[in-house]
Amino acid sequence: MAIDRGIKRKEFIPFYQPIINSMTGSIVGCESLIRWCKANGEIISPANFIDIAEQNKQIYEITDVLISHVTNDIAKLNNISDDFFVSINVVPRQLQNQTFATKLLNTLSANKVSNHRISIEVTERTPFTDLSSAKAVMQRLVDNHIGIKLDDAGTGFGGFSYFQELPIRTLKIDKMFIDTIGTSDVKANILNAIISFGKKAKLTMIAEGVETQEQVNYLKTQGIFLIQGFFYAKPMPFSDLEKYIDNNMKGIGI
Secondary structure (H helix, E strand, O other): OHHHHHHHOOOEEEEEEEEEEOOOOOEEEEEEEEEEEOOOOOEEOHHHOHHHHHHOOOHHHHHHHHHHHHHHHHHHOOOOOOOOEEEEEEOHHHHHOHHHHHHHHHHHHHOOOOHHHEEEEEEOOOOOOOHHHHHHHHHHHHHOOOEEEEEEEOOOOOHHHHHHHOOOOEEEEOHHHHOOOOOOOOHHHHHHHHHHHHHHOOOEEEEOOOOOHHHHHHHHHOOOOEEEOOOOOOOEOHHHHHHHHHHHHHHOOO
8 A cells, every 4th residue: 555655645656876987987878767856755676575565466567657757857867978878677577568668669759759768677587487578578668669678687586588489688796795805705707708608698787786896897897888776876856866977978078
């Protein structure tokens, strides 16, 4: 009931975490991350409500709210590059339904936002139940210039078979593996295997949860330049994102 009230009161809003090219220092895009901002000023992390929302199928309405917010925000942005994008997280079940694709494309059209400004991130922590339907929906999105990224790569059900069966061309390396850089953790070997796979499959790779210069430097040596994490910026409300983008463009001389 509380989540339903939050939806009706429009308390679910996106925060944005920049993705930076470590070679140039420029912002290439953002991931939108849902936050529950209550009327009393309390901000609730998705870790405290997403699982419940998925179980109760409220995640669909929350995603609709998020897409509406994000497209409205993108329409207001200035000083962004031609390739700038914002990623939106969806659960696999949504990508098995053509209605999701139709609503997304209609929302972009209504807000006069170019389709390529939106990218979809799908986690592999919950499985697809109908790969053929997912492939059809995702191919429709790709054909309409909406990119698909695999989030939490290496942590869940699909493994790298998704890249063989689905039109996914970007892999996001999970923080769990980034944290092993400079340690003797056995998962450091998995990180290197993921990077090797990504290179051989000619995938775009984005490193998530990057927090230190050592991690940035190591990733550079591995040819990973797209960085998301506290090292560059924490998730922020839209008003702060606008300032961040303006400062970033000034900082790189644009």
